[in-house]
Amino acid sequence: DQQVKQNSPSLSVQEGRISILNCDYTNSMFDYFLWYKKYPAEGPTFLISISSIKDKNEDGRFTVFLNKSAKHLSLHIVPSQPGDSAVYFCAASAGGSARQLTFGSGTQLTVLP
Amino acid sequence: NAGVMQNPRHLVRRRGQEARLRCSPMKGHSHVYWYRQLPEEGLKFMVYLQKENIIDESGMPKERFSAEFPKEGPSILRIQQVVRGDSAAYFCASSPTGRQSGNTIYFGEGSWLTVV
Numbered sequence: 001d002q003q004v005k006q007n008s009p010s011l012s013v014q015e016g017r018i019s020i021l022n023c024d025y026t027n028s029m030f031d032y033f034l035w036y037k038k039y040p041a042e043g044p045t046f047l048i049s050i051s052s053i054k055d056k057n058e059d060g061r062f063t064v065f066l067n068k069s070a071k072h073l074s075l076h077i078v079p080s081q082p083g084d085s086a087v088y089f090c091a092a093s094a095g096g097s098a099r100q101l102t103f104g105s106g107t108q109l110t111v112l113p
Numbered sequence: 114n115a116g117v118m119q120n121p122r123h124l125v126r127r128r129g130q131e132a133r134l135r136c137s138p139m140k141g142h143s144h145v146y147w148y149r150q151l152p153e154e155g156l157k158f159m160v161y162l163q164k165e166n167i168i169d170e171s172g173m174p175k176e177r178f179s180a181e182f183p184k185e186g187p188s189i190l191r192i193q194q195v196v197r198g199d200s201a202a203y204f205c206a207s208s209p210t211g212r213q214s215g216n217t218i219y220f221g222e223g224s225w226l227t228v229v
Contacts, residue, residue: 004155034217043117043204043220044156089155100146100169101218103155 006104019077023090030092117221132192138207
């Protein structure tokens with residue numbers, strides 16, 4: 001039972017264009033969402049997060065949008081750069097006593113020069 | 114300004130041996146989490162610890178796996194009598210607190226266990 005789903009295993013985008021990575025969740029108790037970027041043989045690096053009280057959070061080239069009614073979030077990267085090529089993981093957690101994150105299976109983004 | 118430190122980065126063990134993975138959290142962080150990534154899969158939560166306490170071990174296999182975070186020293190994830198299916202990347206993460214929604218957790222570089 002996958003509570004966080006990233007249905008696109010891979011995405012290719014031209015340099016300079018927008019990359020849109022999508023994530024769906026099923027657990028209505030999730031109230032905090034994060035995106036991590038991961039290179040091979042390295043640990044996940046935190047990118048950006050959003051609380052369920054917001055519908056948008058922006059940090060430089062990265063913007064995360066949250067649609068609670070659809071249980072959907074997306075990460076927009078604009079403009080995309082070749083160095084953005086990595087696996088992107090969506091993660092979610094429910095408020096309370098633990099910071100257990102539930103991860104999606106990841107999307108491999110390739111930015112073509 | 115050290116991040117989450119894990120060692121060893123790579124560990125090879127024969128079936129039946131023990132594997133010990135160590136994790137030192139970021140400075141100022143008192144909460145440690147262990148995650149496992151099996152090949153071709155996302156990260157899966159294993160255990161959440163504070164100093165000298167296991168807070169949530171709902172993701173830990175029932176047998177052979179244990180974790181601790183002593184008062185002094187790093188957190189240790191211990192796998193006894195390893196089997197080939199234990200081969201995975203094990204990631205440690207830390208956060209300053211565990212109770213407040215909105216805290217981000219930061220990951221280490223991972224320890225890659227290979228069981229031969």
